[in-house]
Amino acid sequence: MIKWKELVYQLVVEFCNVRGKRTFTLQEFYSAHEDDFKQFKPDNHHLLPKVRQQLQLLRDDGLIQFLDGRGTYTLKGIELLKGEVEDEKVQEISIQTPEKREYLIETYARNRGWVKEAKEKLGLYCLYPTCQNTFKKPNNEPYIEVHHIISLYEGGEDAIWNLIVICAHHHKMAHFADSFTRQRLKTILTREVESRIA
Ligand SMILES: [Zn+2]
Ligand SMILES: [Zn+2]
Known part of the structure:
Protein backbone atom coordinates (compact mmCIF):
# COMPACT_ATOMS: atom_id res chain seq x y z
CA MET A 1 0.00 0.00 0.00
CA LYS A 76 16.33 19.04 -5.33
CA GLY A 77 19.24 16.95 -6.45
CA ILE A 78 20.85 16.53 -9.77
CA GLU A 79 18.79 13.70 -11.17
CA LEU A 80 17.90 14.69 -14.68
CA LEU A 81 14.39 15.60 -15.57
CA LYS A 82 13.13 13.92 -18.73
CA GLY A 83 14.43 15.90 -21.65
CA GLU A 84 16.60 18.11 -19.50
CA VAL A 85 19.29 17.24 -21.97
CA GLU A 86 19.02 15.60 -25.35
CA ASP A 87 18.78 11.85 -24.81
CA GLU A 88 22.01 10.83 -26.49
CA LYS A 89 23.94 13.11 -24.16
CA VAL A 90 22.59 11.68 -20.90
CA GLN A 91 24.99 8.75 -20.85
CA GLU A 92 27.98 11.00 -21.23
CA ILE A 93 26.74 13.44 -18.61
CA SER A 94 25.98 10.86 -15.96
CA ILE A 95 29.67 10.06 -15.49
CA GLN A 96 30.65 13.68 -14.86
CA THR A 97 31.14 15.44 -11.54
CA PRO A 98 28.12 17.43 -10.32
CA GLU A 99 29.86 20.70 -11.22
CA LYS A 100 30.61 19.63 -14.79
CA ARG A 101 27.20 18.01 -15.14
CA GLU A 102 25.43 21.23 -14.16
CA TYR A 103 27.28 23.11 -16.89
CA LEU A 104 26.50 20.46 -19.50
CA ILE A 105 22.83 20.35 -18.56
CA GLU A 106 22.60 24.09 -19.01
CA THR A 107 24.42 24.21 -22.32
CA TYR A 108 22.53 21.25 -23.84
CA ALA A 109 19.08 22.30 -22.66
CA ARG A 110 17.36 24.18 -25.45
CA ASN A 111 13.64 23.84 -25.00
CA ARG A 112 13.08 23.56 -21.28
CA GLY A 113 10.61 25.87 -19.57
CA TRP A 114 13.30 27.71 -17.64
CA VAL A 115 15.41 28.36 -20.74
CA LYS A 116 12.46 29.95 -22.51
CA GLU A 117 11.47 31.96 -19.46
CA ALA A 118 14.97 33.38 -19.03
CA LYS A 119 15.28 34.37 -22.70
CA GLU A 120 11.83 35.97 -22.73
CA LYS A 121 12.37 37.96 -19.56
CA LEU A 122 16.09 38.72 -19.73
CA GLY A 123 16.76 38.89 -23.46
CA LEU A 124 19.32 37.32 -25.78
CA TYR A 125 22.49 39.22 -24.85
CA CYS A 126 25.02 38.50 -22.10
CA LEU A 127 24.15 40.35 -18.90
CA TYR A 128 27.74 40.61 -17.74
CA PRO A 129 28.19 44.42 -17.69
CA THR A 130 29.62 45.77 -20.97
CA CYS A 131 30.02 42.28 -22.47
CA GLN A 132 29.63 42.34 -26.27
CA ASN A 133 30.27 38.66 -27.01
CA THR A 134 27.69 37.23 -29.36
CA PHE A 135 27.20 35.70 -32.79
CA LYS A 136 24.18 34.90 -34.93
CA LYS A 137 22.90 31.35 -35.26
CA PRO A 138 21.73 30.03 -38.67
CA ASN A 139 18.18 31.09 -37.75
CA ASN A 140 19.52 34.63 -37.28
CA GLU A 141 18.96 34.68 -33.51
CA PRO A 142 21.84 35.73 -31.25
CA TYR A 143 23.50 32.78 -29.50
CA ILE A 144 23.04 32.88 -25.72
CA GLU A 145 23.26 30.42 -22.83
CA VAL A 146 21.17 30.26 -19.65
CA HIS A 147 22.86 29.82 -16.27
CA HIS A 148 21.62 29.07 -12.74
CA ILE A 149 23.22 31.57 -10.39
CA ILE A 150 22.87 29.03 -7.58
CA SER A 151 23.33 25.64 -9.21
CA LEU A 152 20.60 23.01 -9.17
CA TYR A 153 22.73 20.56 -7.23
CA GLU A 154 23.18 23.17 -4.51
CA GLY A 155 19.40 23.47 -4.33
CA GLY A 156 19.07 26.49 -6.62
CA GLU A 157 15.78 27.04 -8.39
CA ASP A 158 14.97 27.14 -12.08
CA ALA A 159 12.88 30.23 -11.45
CA ILE A 160 13.53 33.62 -12.95
CA TRP A 161 15.31 35.16 -9.93
CA ASN A 162 17.97 32.43 -10.13
CA LEU A 163 18.50 32.53 -13.90
CA ILE A 164 20.76 34.64 -16.05
CA VAL A 165 21.41 34.88 -19.77
CA ILE A 166 25.12 34.80 -20.44
CA CYS A 167 27.61 34.37 -23.31
CA ALA A 168 29.60 31.14 -23.65
CA HIS A 169 32.81 32.72 -22.35
CA HIS A 170 31.30 34.19 -19.19
CA HIS A 171 29.30 31.02 -18.69
CA LYS A 172 32.45 28.93 -18.57
CA MET A 173 33.97 31.48 -16.22
CA ALA A 174 30.97 31.16 -13.91
CA HIS A 175 31.55 27.40 -13.60
CA PHE A 176 35.26 26.85 -13.95
CA ALA A 177 37.14 29.95 -12.78
CA ASP A 178 38.93 30.13 -9.41
CA SER A 179 36.57 30.54 -6.46
CA PHE A 180 37.30 34.25 -5.97
CA THR A 181 36.37 35.02 -9.57
CA ARG A 182 33.29 32.80 -9.42
CA GLN A 183 32.07 34.49 -6.26
CA ARG A 184 32.60 37.93 -7.75
CA LEU A 185 30.74 36.94 -10.90
CA LYS A 186 27.87 35.56 -8.83
CA THR A 187 27.51 38.88 -7.02
CA ILE A 188 27.51 40.85 -10.27
CA LEU A 189 25.02 38.54 -11.97
CA THR A 190 22.66 38.54 -8.98
CA ARG A 191 22.59 42.33 -9.06
CA GLU A 192 21.91 42.37 -12.82
CA VAL A 193 18.99 39.98 -12.52
CA GLU A 194 17.49 41.78 -9.55
CA SER A 195 17.56 45.10 -11.39
CA ARG A 196 15.69 43.52 -14.33
CA ILE A 197 12.96 41.60 -12.55
CA ALA A 198 12.27 44.15 -9.79
ZN1 LIG B 1 25.81 27.68 -15.79
ZN1 LIG C 1 29.58 37.74 -21.63
Missing part, protein backbone atom coordinates in the same frame (compact mmCIF):
# COMPACT_ATOMS: atom_id res chain seq x y z
CA ILE A 2 1.54 3.27 -1.14
CA LYS A 3 1.84 6.04 1.46
CA TRP A 4 0.84 9.67 1.15
CA LYS A 5 4.42 10.85 1.06
CA GLU A 6 5.41 8.44 -1.71
CA LEU A 7 2.40 9.41 -3.77
CA VAL A 8 3.13 13.12 -3.41
CA TYR A 9 6.80 12.62 -4.30
CA GLN A 10 5.95 10.58 -7.39
CA LEU A 11 3.51 13.24 -8.52
CA VAL A 12 5.99 16.05 -7.86
CA VAL A 13 8.56 14.33 -10.08
CA GLU A 14 5.93 13.73 -12.76
CA PHE A 15 4.71 17.32 -12.54
CA CYS A 16 8.24 18.70 -12.89
CA ASN A 17 8.95 16.39 -15.81
CA VAL A 18 5.82 17.45 -17.67
CA ARG A 19 6.60 21.12 -17.22
CA GLY A 20 10.36 20.86 -17.64
CA LYS A 21 10.93 22.86 -14.47
CA ARG A 22 11.90 21.93 -10.93
CA THR A 23 10.24 24.90 -9.31
CA PHE A 24 6.52 25.06 -8.56
CA THR A 25 3.93 26.51 -6.16
CA LEU A 26 1.70 24.44 -3.91
CA GLN A 27 -1.38 25.77 -5.69
CA GLU A 28 -0.30 24.88 -9.22
CA PHE A 29 0.89 21.44 -8.14
CA TYR A 30 -2.30 20.78 -6.21
CA SER A 31 -4.56 21.97 -9.03
CA ALA A 32 -2.83 19.76 -11.58
CA HIS A 33 -3.19 16.63 -9.45
CA GLU A 34 -6.35 17.28 -7.47
CA ASP A 35 -8.08 14.32 -9.10
CA ASP A 36 -5.24 11.99 -8.15
CA PHE A 37 -5.46 13.08 -4.52
CA LYS A 38 -9.25 12.67 -4.48
CA GLN A 39 -8.92 9.23 -5.96
CA PHE A 40 -6.27 8.29 -3.40
CA LYS A 41 -8.35 9.31 -0.35
CA PRO A 42 -11.98 9.97 -1.37
CA ASP A 43 -13.02 10.51 2.27
CA ASN A 44 -10.43 13.17 3.04
CA HIS A 45 -11.95 16.64 2.81
CA HIS A 46 -8.77 18.48 3.72
CA LEU A 47 -6.61 17.47 0.83
CA LEU A 48 -4.75 20.73 0.28
CA PRO A 49 -3.41 20.93 3.87
CA LYS A 50 -2.57 17.23 3.63
CA VAL A 51 -0.55 17.78 0.48
CA ARG A 52 1.19 20.78 2.02
CA GLN A 53 2.10 18.64 5.03
CA GLN A 54 3.57 15.94 2.77
CA LEU A 55 5.66 18.54 0.96
CA GLN A 56 7.04 19.59 4.35
CA LEU A 57 7.94 15.98 5.11
CA LEU A 58 9.69 15.71 1.74
CA ARG A 59 11.58 18.86 2.60
CA ASP A 60 12.64 17.34 5.93
CA ASP A 61 13.92 14.36 3.91
CA GLY A 62 15.97 16.74 1.74
CA LEU A 63 14.07 15.81 -1.42
CA ILE A 64 12.57 19.19 -2.06
CA GLN A 65 13.39 22.68 -0.90
CA PHE A 66 11.07 25.42 0.24
CA LEU A 67 12.13 29.03 0.21
CA ASP A 68 10.01 31.12 2.55
CA GLY A 69 8.83 34.38 1.09
CA ARG A 70 8.64 33.12 -2.47
CA GLY A 71 5.98 30.49 -1.93
CA THR A 72 7.72 28.04 -4.21
CA TYR A 73 9.14 24.57 -3.86
CA THR A 74 12.06 23.16 -5.79
CA LEU A 75 12.76 19.54 -6.51
Whole structure:
Protein backbone atom coordinates (compact mmCIF):
# COMPACT_ATOMS: atom_id res chain seq x y z
CA MET A 1 0.00 0.00 0.00
CA ILE A 2 1.54 3.27 -1.14
CA LYS A 3 1.84 6.04 1.46
CA TRP A 4 0.84 9.67 1.15
CA LYS A 5 4.42 10.85 1.06
CA GLU A 6 5.41 8.44 -1.71
CA LEU A 7 2.40 9.41 -3.77
CA VAL A 8 3.13 13.12 -3.41
CA TYR A 9 6.80 12.62 -4.30
CA GLN A 10 5.95 10.58 -7.39
CA LEU A 11 3.51 13.24 -8.52
CA VAL A 12 5.99 16.05 -7.86
CA VAL A 13 8.56 14.33 -10.08
CA GLU A 14 5.93 13.73 -12.76
CA PHE A 15 4.71 17.32 -12.54
CA CYS A 16 8.24 18.70 -12.89
CA ASN A 17 8.95 16.39 -15.81
CA VAL A 18 5.82 17.45 -17.67
CA ARG A 19 6.60 21.12 -17.22
CA GLY A 20 10.36 20.86 -17.64
CA LYS A 21 10.93 22.86 -14.47
CA ARG A 22 11.90 21.93 -10.93
CA THR A 23 10.24 24.90 -9.31
CA PHE A 24 6.52 25.06 -8.56
CA THR A 25 3.93 26.51 -6.16
CA LEU A 26 1.70 24.44 -3.91
CA GLN A 27 -1.38 25.77 -5.69
CA GLU A 28 -0.30 24.88 -9.22
CA PHE A 29 0.89 21.44 -8.14
CA TYR A 30 -2.30 20.78 -6.21
CA SER A 31 -4.56 21.97 -9.03
CA ALA A 32 -2.83 19.76 -11.58
CA HIS A 33 -3.19 16.63 -9.45
CA GLU A 34 -6.35 17.28 -7.47
CA ASP A 35 -8.08 14.32 -9.10
CA ASP A 36 -5.24 11.99 -8.15
CA PHE A 37 -5.46 13.08 -4.52
CA LYS A 38 -9.25 12.67 -4.48
CA GLN A 39 -8.92 9.23 -5.96
CA PHE A 40 -6.27 8.29 -3.40
CA LYS A 41 -8.35 9.31 -0.35
CA PRO A 42 -11.98 9.97 -1.37
CA ASP A 43 -13.02 10.51 2.27
CA ASN A 44 -10.43 13.17 3.04
CA HIS A 45 -11.95 16.64 2.81
CA HIS A 46 -8.77 18.48 3.72
CA LEU A 47 -6.61 17.47 0.83
CA LEU A 48 -4.75 20.73 0.28
CA PRO A 49 -3.41 20.93 3.87
CA LYS A 50 -2.57 17.23 3.63
CA VAL A 51 -0.55 17.78 0.48
CA ARG A 52 1.19 20.78 2.02
CA GLN A 53 2.10 18.64 5.03
CA GLN A 54 3.57 15.94 2.77
CA LEU A 55 5.66 18.54 0.96
CA GLN A 56 7.04 19.59 4.35
CA LEU A 57 7.94 15.98 5.11
CA LEU A 58 9.69 15.71 1.74
CA ARG A 59 11.58 18.86 2.60
CA ASP A 60 12.64 17.34 5.93
CA ASP A 61 13.92 14.36 3.91
CA GLY A 62 15.97 16.74 1.74
CA LEU A 63 14.07 15.81 -1.42
CA ILE A 64 12.57 19.19 -2.06
CA GLN A 65 13.39 22.68 -0.90
CA PHE A 66 11.07 25.42 0.24
CA LEU A 67 12.13 29.03 0.21
CA ASP A 68 10.01 31.12 2.55
CA GLY A 69 8.83 34.38 1.09
CA ARG A 70 8.64 33.12 -2.47
CA GLY A 71 5.98 30.49 -1.93
CA THR A 72 7.72 28.04 -4.21
CA TYR A 73 9.14 24.57 -3.86
CA THR A 74 12.06 23.16 -5.79
CA LEU A 75 12.76 19.54 -6.51
CA LYS A 76 16.33 19.04 -5.33
CA GLY A 77 19.24 16.95 -6.45
CA ILE A 78 20.85 16.53 -9.77
CA GLU A 79 18.79 13.70 -11.17
CA LEU A 80 17.90 14.69 -14.68
CA LEU A 81 14.39 15.60 -15.57
CA LYS A 82 13.13 13.92 -18.73
CA GLY A 83 14.43 15.90 -21.65
CA GLU A 84 16.60 18.11 -19.50
CA VAL A 85 19.29 17.24 -21.97
CA GLU A 86 19.02 15.60 -25.35
CA ASP A 87 18.78 11.85 -24.81
CA GLU A 88 22.01 10.83 -26.49
CA LYS A 89 23.94 13.11 -24.16
CA VAL A 90 22.59 11.68 -20.90
CA GLN A 91 24.99 8.75 -20.85
CA GLU A 92 27.98 11.00 -21.23
CA ILE A 93 26.74 13.44 -18.61
CA SER A 94 25.98 10.86 -15.96
CA ILE A 95 29.67 10.06 -15.49
CA GLN A 96 30.65 13.68 -14.86
CA THR A 97 31.14 15.44 -11.54
CA PRO A 98 28.12 17.43 -10.32
CA GLU A 99 29.86 20.70 -11.22
CA LYS A 100 30.61 19.63 -14.79
CA ARG A 101 27.20 18.01 -15.14
CA GLU A 102 25.43 21.23 -14.16
CA TYR A 103 27.28 23.11 -16.89
CA LEU A 104 26.50 20.46 -19.50
CA ILE A 105 22.83 20.35 -18.56
CA GLU A 106 22.60 24.09 -19.01
CA THR A 107 24.42 24.21 -22.32
CA TYR A 108 22.53 21.25 -23.84
CA ALA A 109 19.08 22.30 -22.66
CA ARG A 110 17.36 24.18 -25.45
CA ASN A 111 13.64 23.84 -25.00
CA ARG A 112 13.08 23.56 -21.28
CA GLY A 113 10.61 25.87 -19.57
CA TRP A 114 13.30 27.71 -17.64
CA VAL A 115 15.41 28.36 -20.74
CA LYS A 116 12.46 29.95 -22.51
CA GLU A 117 11.47 31.96 -19.46
CA ALA A 118 14.97 33.38 -19.03
CA LYS A 119 15.28 34.37 -22.70
CA GLU A 120 11.83 35.97 -22.73
CA LYS A 121 12.37 37.96 -19.56
CA LEU A 122 16.09 38.72 -19.73
CA GLY A 123 16.76 38.89 -23.46
CA LEU A 124 19.32 37.32 -25.78
CA TYR A 125 22.49 39.22 -24.85
CA CYS A 126 25.02 38.50 -22.10
CA LEU A 127 24.15 40.35 -18.90
CA TYR A 128 27.74 40.61 -17.74
CA PRO A 129 28.19 44.42 -17.69
CA THR A 130 29.62 45.77 -20.97
CA CYS A 131 30.02 42.28 -22.47
CA GLN A 132 29.63 42.34 -26.27
CA ASN A 133 30.27 38.66 -27.01
CA THR A 134 27.69 37.23 -29.36
CA PHE A 135 27.20 35.70 -32.79
CA LYS A 136 24.18 34.90 -34.93
CA LYS A 137 22.90 31.35 -35.26
CA PRO A 138 21.73 30.03 -38.67
CA ASN A 139 18.18 31.09 -37.75
CA ASN A 140 19.52 34.63 -37.28
CA GLU A 141 18.96 34.68 -33.51
CA PRO A 142 21.84 35.73 -31.25
CA TYR A 143 23.50 32.78 -29.50
CA ILE A 144 23.04 32.88 -25.72
CA GLU A 145 23.26 30.42 -22.83
CA VAL A 146 21.17 30.26 -19.65
CA HIS A 147 22.86 29.82 -16.27
CA HIS A 148 21.62 29.07 -12.74
CA ILE A 149 23.22 31.57 -10.39
CA ILE A 150 22.87 29.03 -7.58
CA SER A 151 23.33 25.64 -9.21
CA LEU A 152 20.60 23.01 -9.17
CA TYR A 153 22.73 20.56 -7.23
CA GLU A 154 23.18 23.17 -4.51
CA GLY A 155 19.40 23.47 -4.33
CA GLY A 156 19.07 26.49 -6.62
CA GLU A 157 15.78 27.04 -8.39
CA ASP A 158 14.97 27.14 -12.08
CA ALA A 159 12.88 30.23 -11.45
CA ILE A 160 13.53 33.62 -12.95
CA TRP A 161 15.31 35.16 -9.93
CA ASN A 162 17.97 32.43 -10.13
CA LEU A 163 18.50 32.53 -13.90
CA ILE A 164 20.76 34.64 -16.05
CA VAL A 165 21.41 34.88 -19.77
CA ILE A 166 25.12 34.80 -20.44
CA CYS A 167 27.61 34.37 -23.31
CA ALA A 168 29.60 31.14 -23.65
CA HIS A 169 32.81 32.72 -22.35
CA HIS A 170 31.30 34.19 -19.19
CA HIS A 171 29.30 31.02 -18.69
CA LYS A 172 32.45 28.93 -18.57
CA MET A 173 33.97 31.48 -16.22
CA ALA A 174 30.97 31.16 -13.91
CA HIS A 175 31.55 27.40 -13.60
CA PHE A 176 35.26 26.85 -13.95
CA ALA A 177 37.14 29.95 -12.78
CA ASP A 178 38.93 30.13 -9.41
CA SER A 179 36.57 30.54 -6.46
CA PHE A 180 37.30 34.25 -5.97
CA THR A 181 36.37 35.02 -9.57
CA ARG A 182 33.29 32.80 -9.42
CA GLN A 183 32.07 34.49 -6.26
CA ARG A 184 32.60 37.93 -7.75
CA LEU A 185 30.74 36.94 -10.90
CA LYS A 186 27.87 35.56 -8.83
CA THR A 187 27.51 38.88 -7.02
CA ILE A 188 27.51 40.85 -10.27
CA LEU A 189 25.02 38.54 -11.97
CA THR A 190 22.66 38.54 -8.98
CA ARG A 191 22.59 42.33 -9.06
CA GLU A 192 21.91 42.37 -12.82
CA VAL A 193 18.99 39.98 -12.52
CA GLU A 194 17.49 41.78 -9.55
CA SER A 195 17.56 45.10 -11.39
CA ARG A 196 15.69 43.52 -14.33
CA ILE A 197 12.96 41.60 -12.55
CA ALA A 198 12.27 44.15 -9.79
ZN1 LIG B 1 25.81 27.68 -15.79
ZN1 LIG C 1 29.58 37.74 -21.63
